[in-house]
Amino acid sequence: MAGFKLRRSLLYVPGNMPSMLQNIPIFNCDSVIIDLEDAVPLSEKDAARHLVKRFLMNYTDRNKELLVRINPLDTKWGYEDLRVVLPAMPDGIRLPKADTPEIVERLDTLLTEFEEELEVEIGRFGILPSLESALGVINAVGIANSSERIFALAFGAEDYTASMEIERSRGGEELFNARTRVLWAAKAKGIQAVDTIFADVSDMEGLRAETELAKRLGYTGKCLVNPRQIEVVHDVFAPKAHEVEYALQVIEAIQRARQLGTGVIALGGKMVDAPVVKRAARVLRTAYAHGMVDTLIDEEAIHGAQ
Numbered sequence: 143m144a145g146f147k148l149r150r151s152l153l154y155v156p157g158n159m160p161s162m163l164q165n166i167p168i169f170n171c172d173s174v175i176i177d178l179e180d181a182v183p184l185s186e187k188d189a190a191r192h193l194v195k196r197f198l199m200n201y202t203d204r205n206k207e208l209l210v211r212i213n214p215l216d217t218k219w220g221y222e223d224l225r226v227v228l229p230a231m232p233d234g235i236r237l238p239k240a241d242t243p244e245i246v247e248r249l250d251t252l253l254t255e256f257e258e259e260l261e262v263e264i265g266r267f268g269i270l271p272s273l274e275s276a277l278g279v280i281n282a283v284g285i286a287n288s289s290e291r292i293f294a295l296a297f298g299a300e301d302y303t304a305s306m307e308i309e310r311s312r313g314g315e316e317l318f319n320a321r322t323r324v325l326w327a328a329k330a331k332g333i334q335a336v337d338t339i340f341a342d343v344s345d346m347e348g349l350r351a352e353t354e355l356a357k358r359l360g361y362t363g364k365c366l367v368n369p370r371q372i373e374v375v376h377d378v379f380a381p382k383a384h385e386v387e388y389a390l391q392v393i394e395a396i397q398r399a400r401q402l403g404t405g406v407i408a409l410g411g412k413m414v415d416a417p418v419v420k421r422a423a424r425v426l427r428t429a430y431a432h433g434m435v436d437t438l439i440d441e442e443a444i445h446g447a448q
């Protein structure tokens with residue numbers, strides 16, 4: 143599928159910590175979010191953005207997606223973050239506290255102005271908005287549609303629970319509706335959905351359970367605060383061998399069905415029809431991205447023939 147990019151693991155790295163920044167090239171995550179917002183104390187906001195710029199300038203062997211989380215544009219740091227960091231060519235901007243479509247539109251306009259000034263392709267810088275308040279969650283659909291630069295929506299549970307004046311539990315029951323609403327908006331727009339961080343870096347079982355839930359709901363990736371969390375998240379998002387095997391059987395079965403002039407067939411006692419084929423195609427697309435199958439199936443041909 144054109145433009146399909148694995149974003150299972152998006153690791154936050156505080157932008158004011160040279161010792162952490164220098165290890166970015168060796169981390170096995172799909173994306174890094176270098177943070178200028180909440181991980182950076184007020185006294186270090188100015189120094190951090192210059193540190194991040196220097197780091198990005200020197201990081202020529204770009205082996206993963208590099209995003210920068212700026213401060214909100216209605217703070218005195220947000221615009222300055224963009225001005226300093228964009229010439230160092232991050233892949234995109236994570237916009238915190240994206241509460242309304244208008245906030246994202248403002249970022250979109252600024253990015254276009256910087257792209258013109260830097261003489262790079264319009265649309266080069268992507269946007270990953272963070273929906274992390276009651277207002278942001280309510281506006282999820284409008285936000286998803288506010289800029290063509292948006293490649294995914296991210297849910298932020300730490301600020302969300304603060305905005306709701308509630309505590310975040312280990313099981314996350316209180317997050318269910320918000321998590322789902324963000325997901326619906328992303329799916330309706332046809333973009334990826336990225337789940338929130340799991341803050342207890344010593345609780346790998348809790349991380350696994352939360353990631354499994356997010357995957358079951360439809361999220362395609364998760365934000366992380368510690369490199370030790372990467373492996374668990376990759377393991378959860380990797381398709382399982384039996385799922386890949388079944389998906390291959392489904393594609394084979396539907397091709398057989400078509401030769402017989404029908405769109406539905408039984409496989410192991412279960413009905414295989416168009417939605418089953420769609421789900422199988424998704425499993426195989428993900429398996430291909432994980433290197434578990436050699437060829438990418440022609441989804442247009444598979445779906446088009448229905």
Ligand SMILES: CC(C)(COP(=O)(O)OP(=O)(O)OC[C@H]1O[C@@H](n2cnc3c(N)ncnc32)[C@H](O)[C@@H]1OP(=O)(O)O)[C@@H](O)C(=O)NCCC(=O)NCCSC(=O)C[C@@](O)(CC(=O)O)C(=O)O
Nearest residue numbers: 154155156162180181274298299300301338339365367368
């Ligand atoms: C959590 C902890 C303090 C634990 O420290 P610990 O000391 O126990 O960690 P250890 O495992 O012992 O570290 C072993 C070695 O790894 C190095 N190392 C650790 N973490 C590393 C890392 N991230 N990057 C590179 N290097 C790392 C470390 O330097 C050491 O290196 P060395 O000394 O050489 O051995 C630490 O990880 C950390 O600071 N994390 C980043 C926190 C952060 O960015 N927060 C803001 C983003 S979230 C947010 O804003 C929520 C949100 O906005 C959005 C949303 O949900 O998406 C919302 O509202 O929800």
Ligand SMILES: [Mg+2]
Nearest residue numbers: 274298300301
């Ligand atoms: Mg936050």
